[in-house]
Amino acid sequence: MIVLEEGKGRLFTDPDPDRAREFFKKKSRKMQSKVMNLKEAIAKFVHDGDYLAVGGFGANRTPIAACQEILRQGRKNMAFAGKTATHDFQILAAGEVFNRLDVAYIVGLEARGLSPCSRKYMESGKVEVCEWTNYGLAARFKAAAMGVPYVPARNMLGTDTLRYSGAKVVECPFTGKRLTLLPALYPDVGVIHVHEADVYGNARIRGILIMDGDLSKAAKRLIITTERLISNDEIRRDPTSTSIPFYLVDAVCEVRYGAYPGTMPYEYFSDEEHLQQWLEVQKNTEEFRKFLNYNIYDCPDHYEYIRRNGGIEKMNELRHKELLLHKEITDARL
């Protein structure tokens, strides 16, 4: 097949579906309990040098508890999927966890501004980068989920984004059009935060799925963190609502408020004050070091982190905000 053009970016994962098949062939399909605590799950399934991808979108349904545990356990030399990575990104950048990066959206926190520590790390030259786009990375997960080495697309054409990516451009044998071929991305490990899961890993996500359907299928190992465990009977009562089936899952960790300080749809809204604190404190290296110790390294787990940032009272407040009850409460006051 004649390649008309190709990006100079390096592929950090192998797009070969047969090597992935060999891996998945050995993965257990038994419906047995995979419940363990997050510490154990990260220790067991997230290794130095692995390619990591996390679910959600920036600070929305993102497994923040898992990201902070990865820092606590001191993972290094990882590769990471920067698919609208915002607060998750600045946590992992602060820990200098990764040195290879597929980029769609990084260093920013959308409307909240840019993250100084993320920019500093990206401008340090310590990170090897390959450029993509949000759909580009989504489509790469989709190709892996489909079990094929690539999917064709029509984005990135004519741009430096393509030139610094790992995509190839070919001519379509049906239409003669120039197509971008996006290679399959099989992360070594994926972490997805969900609303509900049973002990086997059958999981439900409410609201936008983002890329997590395909990511759950593309990841070689998959850790599910869930707001709450539910019974297998409840899963079977409504199989239409299952977003992720058990056979994709390696670990199920019940982590209430696992996306805090980000948003968990229908559960709690993001803690904007705390996120602003994050951005503010980064301007002073010493302050930031203390801040990280206080909020991550000195915390045994996520619940202690939450206790240090307002505890259940704060969580109730954020729940009111998510459900717009704060408006009803103020309106009622008038």
Added chain:
Amino acid sequence: MIVLEEGKGRLFTDPDPDRAREFFKKKSRKMQSKVMNLKEAIAKFVHDGDYLAVGGFGANRTPIAACQEILRQGRKNMAFAGKTATHDFQILAAGEVFNRLDVAYIVGLEARGLSPCSRKYMESGKVEVCEWTNYGLAARFKAAAMGVPYVPARNMLGTDTLRYSGAKVVECPFTGKRLTLLPALYPDVGVIHVHEADVYGNARIRGILIMDGDLSKAAKRLIITTERLISNDEIRRDPTSTSIPFYLVDAVCEVRYGAYPGTMPYEYFSDEEHLQQWLEVQKNTEEFRKFLNYNIYDCPDHYEYIRRNGGIEKMNELRHKELLLHKEITDARL
């Protein structure tokens, strides 16, 4: 791009995404009522010569009412997607509605046996055929839904199914593997039967989706038949449950029992006696002609067809069977 091998089958639709884009560009995105009766919808959106694809799977959530209305309106020279087409297929074959056919599964009714009229029509030489597989057609809808001219796959290789298909085989530029390229299939018109829809066409499907998510996006014109209309407020109450968004939809027709005599999950089970009657009566041409007149041509609409086959009493019985209440009822009798 070097084509290593290609099927000799003809493509009955144009896989060019830009021609599809031009069509979709002109399609209204206004959220306005699209409610009309089925007669009107078929007259307006299903034309002689069109490529037709129906949702569901054989006799499961298949828009049978729409298929029978297509016969009543005497459509001819259509192309049809034979994607596990069973009872829908024998209806359209009885009416000799199509003369071009993409085949994955036809002429059979799965465990129920083969349809004499379907076989006879297929053996008459009146139908131009192109061979595919169930996944082959599903992937062709997916390519159209993605807006690309094809998706790569790894099925059909080495077989006559490939030789008589419209697929091409190329070498993967990332892995060197031989891949089957499945061209996008944009039907001129699709008909999908759903559980609930609002007047704008926002629709919900419960249970297996089969190929209908991709089909709803691939079809240039889309008719939704629904067991019941629901309010837009109800759709907005739970956006996670929306299977088909309004902007894909051209017509919304409320047709209670619209999948009868097939199964509608959670609503009613298939009428196996009536389906056996269908297979039985086909053995005698004259009897079959009378049968078609009685059940299709002489019926003003689907409700009359149902009235002639047991009416609401029968529908209640089939509902009991679907929900396994018939077992509870007999058990209770003991």
Added chain:
Amino acid sequence: MPDYNTMEIMICVAARELEDGATVGVGTGAPCAAAMLAQKTHSPNLVIMFEAGGVSPLLPEMPISVGDSRTFYKAVMASSMCDIMETCNRGFVDYTFLGGAQIDMYGNLNSTMIGEDYKKPKVRFPGSGGANDFASFCWRTMVVTLQDARRFVAKVDFLTTPGWLTGGDSRVKSGLPPGTGPYKIITNMGIMDFEPHSKRMRVISINPGYSFKHIQDNCGFELLQAKIIEETRPPTEDELRILREEVDPYKYVIGR
């Protein structure tokens, strides 16, 4: 020795091939009965998938269609055709059961047509359905069929679903995923596998009451013989009781 019919022994033999914790893509009829029997005997953790989207249902009875509501009754997930087939393509599905009007010495199947001229078939059959996909993607393909010379033919009129193609390494050369292919052929008379190098069909077990000659006489091509040919264990009392009372009480399948 308990009394049993040809369908019953084929189902029991097929069920024994499905080890606990395996995944299997099944259709209606005998394959589904075999999977259900396996679940109720030695493989409680067998994961059953149906091509239209049903995953691990608690089957209340035999489905009539691989897409009917029984195939996702109390399932862990009601998904889609693409999801199931792509799960197979990712290497998650260990076994599938297929059938066909014709099968050749390499396990290639024909379920499309009988006749010389494709454009004017003597008999038109359903086509691939999901068979070609399952046989391409799943690790091990098994066939449950009656031993009959009109079925076991030297050359299939139409190669619908890939077996070992022309034998040797032709299957891998075609681009089909390495490690996949026909595994066992289960008939009323015996069990065949495929000789590792030539990939030709080989008798490895003979059912009670039959000889190699019976099988060869009912086969349109020359069969190889394994060094040691076993005698197939007949269905046990337990297998038959569970098959007759729990799996197929209305004899939809075993009644044939």
Added chain:
Amino acid sequence: MPDYNTMEIMICVAARELEDGATVGVGTGAPCAAAMLAQKTHSPNLVIMFEAGGVSPLLPEMPISVGDSRTFYKAVMASSMCDIMETCNRGFVDYTFLGGAQIDMYGNLNSTMIGEDYKKPKVRFPGSGGANDFASFCWRTMVVTLQDARRFVAKVDFLTTPGWLTGGDSRVKSGLPPGTGPYKIITNMGIMDFEPHSKRMRVISINPGYSFKHIQDNCGFELLQAKIIEETRPPTEDELRILREEVDPYKYVIGR
């Protein structure tokens, strides 16, 4: 003439471009404010889509993220990144709004990095996000940005998101879908479109209080001028009231 700030006039001008019944893919900030304003004024049937999956929400307030829960609050569908982007790729989305650190005379955008050496950027920015995808797939791309010579540059340091590339027919030649491309650039000083043949940026309207010279002085490349250059209609009382009271009461965007 009512008093307004630069952000307010840009949002009002942008809102006027969105006709009733159109579809628009938006991000946070000004674009979202413009879409909300259009819905509350002349385009009640404007369909708003967010790249993370939200379709036609009843936005209770300005979203902070294109993926936060406001983007699918009482939406008609909460879907996925692939669904939204592929809907754009099928030609269903008429408009998108984008921004960037740099823009050139062909409307190419840079949101990736500043510097000569890609491997050692002087400043690293977020990258494409969904911008390259939206600009490739949606029919008409609009940019809302401040008129500034450091932003409007002769050559972008990194071409993140495609405009008309090198002008002429270079965009279509690259393989990007025909009929797509930059449509209008809306700044605090005026409105630009692109000359049909050269595809170079061209001033078509100037905001009250500014002259062509102001715009050219704040642009790093030579701007073309339309035969007739209009004066931009300032925001009306109604537009400003709705924008300030209903769209952005907390001044998240217009307060900047």
